[in-house]
Amino acid sequence: ERWSLAAPVLTSECRTLDSDTAVSVASLVTEDAGMVSVTSFTVLRRDGGVVLSNLGVSGAQLSHLGRTTEVVVTHELASLPPNLIVLAFGTNEGFSPILDLDLYEAELRHQVFRFRWLAGRDVPILLLGPPDAATRTPNGPAASCGAGWLVPQRLAEVRERQRAVAGELGL
Numbered sequence: 001e002r003w004s005l006a007a008p009v010l011t012s013e014c015r016t017l018d019s020d021t022a023v024s025v026a027s028l029v030t031e032d033a034g035m036v037s038v039t040s041f042t043v044l045r046r047d048g049g050v051v052l053s054n055l056g057v058s059g060a061q062l063s064h065l066g067r068t069t070e071v072v073v074t075h076e077l078a079s080l081p082p083n084l085i086v087l088a089f090g091t092n093e094g095f096s097p098i099l100d101l102d103l104y105e106a107e108l109r110h111q112v113f114r115f116r117w118l119a120g121r122d123v124p125i126l127l128l129g130p131p132d133a134a135t136r137t138p139n140g141p142a143a144s145c146g147a148g149w150l151v152p153q154r155l156a157e158v159r160e161r162q163r164a165v166a167g168e169l170g171l
Contacts, residue, residue, distance in 0.1 A: 014079035062089040090130030094152030
């Protein structure tokens, strides 16, 4: 299906594509060099089930979530009202050579309050802590775990701050 993404002003929109047949692959292709930002992609089944819709990209840090405007988040939440909001950040922060833990904690609290305000206080929030991680690319404070692999040295500190915030805010 084709549709125009041209708009007279910069705006946020939710689009729906429906198919009468099962779809296992989907792609979005632009036909010119115009800029398009896709903030989420959701796949639904007509007969229900669990829906996972992301508002962000893999590899992002919590600070990037703050760049998403209230207009975009409000459209996203209105088009698919959540029963649960999952915040899953921390791995990339653990690798960050410039991580300020106090600023990270303040941003985490801010985003929790922001989503409670935008989605409603009755929508529970699950704070999903960062899993173990390793990389072969030295890009910040990391310790060797053998065979050229490096693990983020700040991950334990990020987890500790997340546990504290989760306990205090009832996440």
